[in-house]
Amino acid sequence: MEDGEDESSSLIFIVCGVAILYIALVKSERSHPNLRHITSSANQGYILSFLDALRALFQGPALVQKGYEKHRVNLFKLATLQRWLVIVAGTQYIEELRKASEDDLAPIDAASQPDMSRYLxxxxxxxxxxxxxxxxxxxxxxxxxxxxxxxxxxxxxxxxxxxxxxxxxxxxxxxxxxxxxxxxxxxxxxxxxxxxxxxxxxxxxxxxxxxxxxxxxxxxxxxxxxxxxxxxxxxxxxxxxxxxxxxxxxxxxxxxxxxxxxxxxxxxxxxxxxxxxxxxxxxxxxxxxxxxxxxxxxxxxxxxxxxxxxxxxxxxxxxxxxxxxxxxxxxxxxxxxxxxxxxxxxxxxxxxxxxxxxxxxxxxxxxTIRKAVQPFTFSDGTTIPQNTFIAVPATARHYDDTLYxxxxxxxxxxxxxxxxxxxxxxxxxxxxxxxxxxxxxxxxEYLxxxxxxxxxxxxxxxxxxxxxxxxxxxxxxxxxxxxxxxxxxxxxxxxxxxxxxxxxxxxxxxxxxxxxxxxx
CATH class of the missing domain: 1.10.630.10 (Cytochrome P450)
Structure with missing residues (x-):
């Protein structure tokens, strides 16, 4: 009986240890600039936003679409396992992102994108x-x-x-x-x-x-x-x-x-x-x-x-x-x-x-994903901190009846x-x-x-x-x-x-x- 209890206790410790290690690694990788001034498409807190990030693995486009419909002409942030992404939904923001120099907003390649594209x-x-x-x-x-x-x-x-x-x-x-x-x-x-x-x-x-x-x-x-x-x-x-x-x-x-x-x-x-x-x-x-x-x-x-x-x-x-x-x-x-x-x-x-x-x-x-090399300010005064990843919601705009x-x-x-x-x-x-x-x-409009x-x-x-x-x-x-x-x-x-x-x-x-x- 004691052997069975010892095995169960060991298994519990192993599972808990792996879970703690996993959360610690994700937390260390998911460190991000201060984006409290950017509206979240879902939950703001760390634990709830982490659950949103897990949902994004299976429902990513739907979560982006939901955020786009709520913030169609503005910008919002979306939680991923690696970090927060700032999504620029409005045409004016996208146009300013397009015109920004590499010294402000640098492009990132597929190998370093903050999702699983690097594996695909x-x-x-x-x-x-x-x-x-x-x-x-x-x-x-x-x-x-x-x-x-x-x-x-x-x-x-x-x-x-x-x-x-x-x-x-x-x-x-x-x-x-x-x-x-x-x-x-x-x-x-x-x-x-x-x-x-x-x-x-x-x-x-x-x-x-x-x-x-x-x-x-x-x-x-x-x-x-x-x-x-x-x-x-x-x-x-x-x-x-x-x-x-x-x-x-x-x-x-x-x-x-x-x-x-x-x-x-x-x-x-x-x-x-x-x-x-x-x-x-x-x-x-x-x-x-x-x-x-x-x-x-x-x-x-x-x-x-x-x-x-x-x-x-x-x-x-x-x-x-x-x-x-x-x-x-x-x-x-x-x-x-x-x-x-x-x-x-x-x-x-x-x-x-x-x-x-x-x-x-x-x-x-x-x-389209860019990384802020230095703090970047849009024309409406919204400032994006250094090292923030900014993305354009292509699919959401493609399904916008006001555009198509x-x-x-x-x-x-x-x-x-x-x-x-x-x-x-x-x-x-x-x-x-x-x-x-x-x-x-x-x-x-076409992205x-x-x-x-x-x-x-x-x-x-x-x-x-x-x-x-x-x-x-x-x-x-x-x-x-x-x-x-x-x-x-x-x-x-x-x-x-x-x-x-x-x-x-x-x-x-x-x-x-x-x-x-x-x-x-």
Whole structure:
């Protein structure tokens, strides 16, 4: 009897000790500037606000929405496990944040964001921002030359996929992940590493495995629940981390091999993939340690594009009866101009469809986050103390009926310039698209890309990839949900993801045989 009591007492002490250690670590990490003058969206006290922070792990967007509706033109604070966030809800505040210099409000990258994005975006190491900027700039500058590569890889990935290549003119039920992940992985790898490396079977399998494990939201939620120090430590022992280490070994060996075969004069005669540019700069500029930066950027691109395309695909399946005009627009443009960036730029209906999908189902509830380098005072006199994190509530503004009429309704033509004129039919290529409605345009009302000079630098690349993938699917397939209802999104902290395990029905478009995939 005494042994049983001793064991129970020991267990109680262990549980209490772990709980105290957990609270102490969270409390130490959650130290924050004095924000008592900022209205809280919920509870002000430490204990109750800590409970709010736990709720935010599962209901983050809803809590932001609730605060936004109460403080629509002002600002408020929201509790997270790491710290308080100041949310700037009013347009004037957002505009002042946009104009603020880095000396006042500094941007922070995904690896240091005060939520679990660092685990979802696969940042196991701190990215080299200078190298990332160089690589992103190279991709953007070469987009006109990369469009055909994207389409070529989509055709190859479709052929290699047993799920897609076996599709017929009869409806077939598949897992959403089986369509989204292989296409996204192959396209991004083609742009980053070139055709040879992207189609390397060993690398391709590791890449897919890493993506699938990386999209394990339960694991990410578990890591987010832990204090940052614990989460960072455990992430180093994850299976996806082991896959990434194998990938880095393959990449390093490949760069070493290719470096021997590339001369300085080859830069004008070789493919324009990112890897070749890296090899060239290793030779000419002595760039070192770029492999980890390249893999970090590649992994981030694959995960975010897969999630974004998952949302787009599900919106397409929910609104599958409205694809006729989009399909005709794509066919006409490709027939006239081929698979070119110029043709993609004129796909206004596809552009509007993607933009509307990102408005209603943005991946990040708070894509714009700044840190006060020094005390910052808004024009109304409200001062934000040093080291405060400030965020813009993108999703809440996207659902604001005063900014978007019928904001809760999916309108595929909402951002099309033809929609402004009341024209709901296919438009000729002579029409000039308004920059205001372009997918890549960021405003105080449209915020998936962030805002200001620090808006997502990869958005031009992302737009081309997403539009090409959507056009490919619309031309060659039809998709739907069994009951025409979109599966509920998965909420993890301040993020909103499509349920890639959901079932979706797919069939090949009429007149599209297996060979038809590569013809248009």
């Amino acid at each position: 975006l696969r940042h196991h190491t701190t990215p080299n921002m200078q190298q990332e900027s160089f690589l992103t700039r190279h991709i953007t500058q070469n987009l006109p030359f990369l469009t055909l590569d994207i389409k070529d890889e989509l055709v190859a990935a479709t052929t290699d996929s047993s799920v897609l290549s076996s599709a017929s003119e009869d409806w077939k039920e598949i897992c959403g992940r089986d369509l989204v992940v292989p296409l996204t992985a192959r396209v991004v790898d083609r742009i980053f590493f070139g055709r040879k490396f992207a189609r390397n079977k060993r690398y391709s399998q590791l890449s897919l495995n890493s993506m699938i494990k990386g999209l394990d939201f339960k694991r990410a939620l578990f890591l987010a629940f832990l204090p940052t120090s614990f989460g960072n430590f455990l992430s180093w022992f994850s299976r996806s981390r082991q896959d990434e280490q194998q990938i880095q070994k393959i990449l390093t060996a490949y760069i070493r091999e290719e470096k021997e075969n590339v001369s300085i004069n080859d830069v004008n005669h070789k493919p324009r993939d990112v890897l070749f540019q890296v090899i060239h700069n290793v030779i000419v500029g002595g760039m070192t340690g770029v492999e980890s930066t390249l893999l970090s950027l590649n992994s981030t691109a694959k995960h975010t594009l897969a999630l974004a395309f998952g949302h787009i695909l599900y919106d397409l399946a929910t609104n599958s009866t409205d694809t006729g005009f989009m399909r005709q627009e794509i066919k006409d443009l490709v027939a006239r101009e081929g698979w070119s960036k110029n043709a993609l730029d004129k796909m206004y209906i596809a552009d509007s469809f993607i933009k509307e999908s990102m408005r209603m189902n943005g991946i990040f509830t708070l894509p 009429p019928s904001a809760g309704t999916f309108d595929r033509l909402r951002f099309s310039s033809s929609h402004e004129k009341g024209v709901h039919h296919h438009c000729s290529t002579s029409r000039t698209g308004s920059v205001q409605y372009n997918l890549t345009t960021s405003t105080t 998936p890309w962030g805002i200001g000079q620090h808006a997502c630098p990869g958005r031009f690349f992302a737009a081309i990839v997403l539009k090409t993938m959507l056009a490919h699917v619309v031309l060659h397939y039809e998709v739907k949900f069994e009951d025409r209802k979109r599966p509920p999104n998965i909420i993890v902290d301040m993020n909103c993801f499509p349920d890639l395990e959901a079932k979706i029905f797919i069939k090949r478009s009429k007149g599209e045989g297996n060979g038809g995939i590569g013809r248009t």
